[in-house]
Amino acid sequence: MVFMYVKALDRIEKTDRTAGEKALTLSGMLREKLPVPPGFVINSEGFALFLKRNRLEEKISDLLSGLDVDDYRRLSEVSNEIKNLFENSEVPESLRKEVSEAYESLFVSREAKEVGGAALDFIKAGRDQTNVSVRPSPMTSPDSPFAGHMESVLNVQGFESLIESVKFCWSSLFTPQAIYYRKKKGFSDLPLAGLVIQRMINSEKSGSAFTDDSKVFVEGTWGLGNAISNGIVLPDVYVLERETGNELENRIGKKTWTYTRDPVSGRTKKEAVLREKVNEQLLDREEIKSVFEMHAKVSSLYTQSQVIEWAMERNKFYILQTRPLPAKGTEGREEIEKEPLAEGLNVSHGSVKGGIRIISNTSDFERIEEGDLLATKILSPELFPFFGKIGGIISDYGGFTSNLSFLCREFGIPCVTGVDTSSLNDGQVLNVINGKLYTTEEPAGTEGEGITATEIKVNLDFSKEFDLEREVDGVGLLKPEDLFAGRDPFSLSKTNPEELVEMFYRIGSFAKKFYPKTVWYRSFSVRSDEIEGEWRERNPLLGWRGIRRSLEEPEILKCEVEAIRRLYSQGLNNIGIILSFVSSVEEFRMAKSLVPFSLKLGIEICTPSSALDIESFCREGVNNVMINLPELTQLTLGVDRTNVKVSSIYSESSPSVMKLIGKIVRTCKNHNVEVSVSLERFDPDVIERLIRIGVNSISLDPEFVQTGKNLISRMERKILLDNLRERGEM
Secondary structure, eight states: OOOSSEEEGGGOOTTOGGGOHHHHHHHHHHHTTOOOOOEEEEOHHHHHHHHHHTTHHHHHHHHHTTOOTTOHHHHHHHHHHHHHHHHTOOOOHHHHHHHHHHHHHTTSOHHHHHHOHHHHHHHHHTSOOOOEEEEEEEOOBTTBOOTTOSOOEEEEOSHHHHHHHHHHHHHGGGSHHHHHHHHHHTOOSSOOEEEEEEEOOOOSEEEEEEEETTEEEEEEEESOTHHHHTTOSBOEEEEEETTTOOEEEEEOOBOOEEEEEOTTTOSEEEEEOOHHHHTSOOOOHHHHHHHHHHHHHHHTTOSSOEEEEEEEETTEEEEEEEEEOOOOBOOOOOOOSSOOSEEOEEEEBOEEEEEEEEEOSGGGGGGOOTTOEEEESSOOGGGGGGTTTOSEEEESSOOTTSHHHHHHHHHTOOEEESOOGGGOOTTOEEEEETTEEEEOSSOTTOTTTTOOSSEEEEEEESSOOOOOTTTSSOEEEEEOTTSSTTOOHHHHHHHOHHHHHHHHTTHHHHHHHHTTSOEEEEOOOOOGGGSTTOOOOSOGGGSSOTHHHHHHSTHHHHHHHHHHHHHHHTTOOOEEEEETTOOSHHHHHHHHTTOOSOOEEEEEEOSHHHHHTHHHHHHHTOOEEEEEHHHHHHHHHTOOTTOTTTGGGOOTTOHHHHHHHHHHHHHHHHTTOEEEEEOSSOOHHHHHHHHHHTOSEEEEOGGGHHHHHHHHHHHHHHHHHHHHHHTTOO
């Protein structure tokens, strides 16, 4: 039988991106003879087949089109509708056959199959079908670990149960938190993923291990590891010396709950841990040594620091996965010289001041306000869609490797666990600094929190209105693509240019609202694949768009310039135009000739050519340089981030991209030209790199403005302190 969609884990080729990152790393560890449970993967092409046969792509796209992911109620409704689509769809027969054959091979050996006939049926009848786990293997990038957005199903027994579990895992690509994550990261609405099916390890003990600050940290709890990933326990933490594995210290957790296999139903159940075991030390010295040695072997295979998930069944250790260890967050400011109210596990570094918001259940989500410190019993991933609002999280339970902890570090949200939140009061104002909680009489938002040297600007379009003029330093990017309400601007520019000028005149409403702060309007730019009925280019990203099309068909650009000229005549001289997708100084020169009055002109840098020739642009009189980071990254690395086969290469923090930005900043400073970076994604690591390089401003989507201001304020203070310490002035 030829397998197109299913492959054994130990037979996956190193370059097969369709398997997903988890499957590739598991396969690599199997090749190195590490203790990984046997299994197989359903690749992303199998998922694509399922979507196509059930005609789900268009239905899902329609549901996600125009979705405001900050409207949690609507986000949840759409997620449930998509889940129902999956439940009512069928797995194609060709894929079912491959999965059946691979599943059967987990409990019937190749030699037994060769016997065939009645003898094989006798062998099957005498053996139980293997319990398996079904875990996601998404296509991830170095910047985005995609932790915990898809669901796993454990203790699956029987082929039909396996098929239903496969559909459930696929549908979990569209949980509220997964949809929200992709929107904020600028990823495709229709992602693809592989699924890993392995022999189930019903562990008595489980946990993780990772290296941080030259030490190895081992976390552990009773039962299955999803108690840690779901944030429902405070795990034991053992801190080891990196070279020898000697124990330096430990923190015995509060392991109140466990997940285990129900001996009657065979399914996974959650149950209370026996009272005497809740605070009992989990691992003895030999067990700690075994985990340390496994982690060391895995770490030797990769250049990036790894976090492994381990499980112990009948005194044997297994590795369930490994993945890169994301950043630990931004160090908070210096601690306050007084006794803290409480101290917990500092799972995501940082400092923040805010009012406590007690979260007891999902009905409390509607009470969450800007800058709140959420006090919650568990680290539930359901909190993730509120990251654009909140200041931080305080929790009774959760560890370093809980799924929400990964997300807190990725998005720069301070998080402390192991705190008795019943001692906190709704509305109480606290300082959270490096895992410690301090009381304060000052209202939230004082002490310079949110004050930055780097200007914070906002990305806007014409689809919504935002009351942000007092919070930001201007509009870094005003996009016109939602301005036309279904009308064709190319046709209008030729048949009724005055009507098009009136449409562009709406720029004035933003100029008035933000006056005298500058509103940088980006000239109309649309790719051919984004226009219905437009001819199709082989590669629209590199095609006829932006300034290239504006110079060849200048009618739209002339209408934009005329609308702004009229607004200037009314005193609204705080508008500038960013010319889109400029790759040569000659294009800038030609565009300038179409502007008949004194207007601030900037360029959008998407290509390495414009970055490398930035000196010529400065000499030509450019007023503003706006770096389109996603496009500059794609064109520098030669990767389409929407292509699942290569998207894992996409990294906005790539050294080559940062070198280009550094060159732009240094050159523009010499000519007193402002440099701004527009971010589609909220990535603290990228933001810190940009601050250290010295960009003048960072432009964020509205929902991340307040979080971004607080994060950048903390980063700038840390950078200043680091510099003073290096010079011996502290």
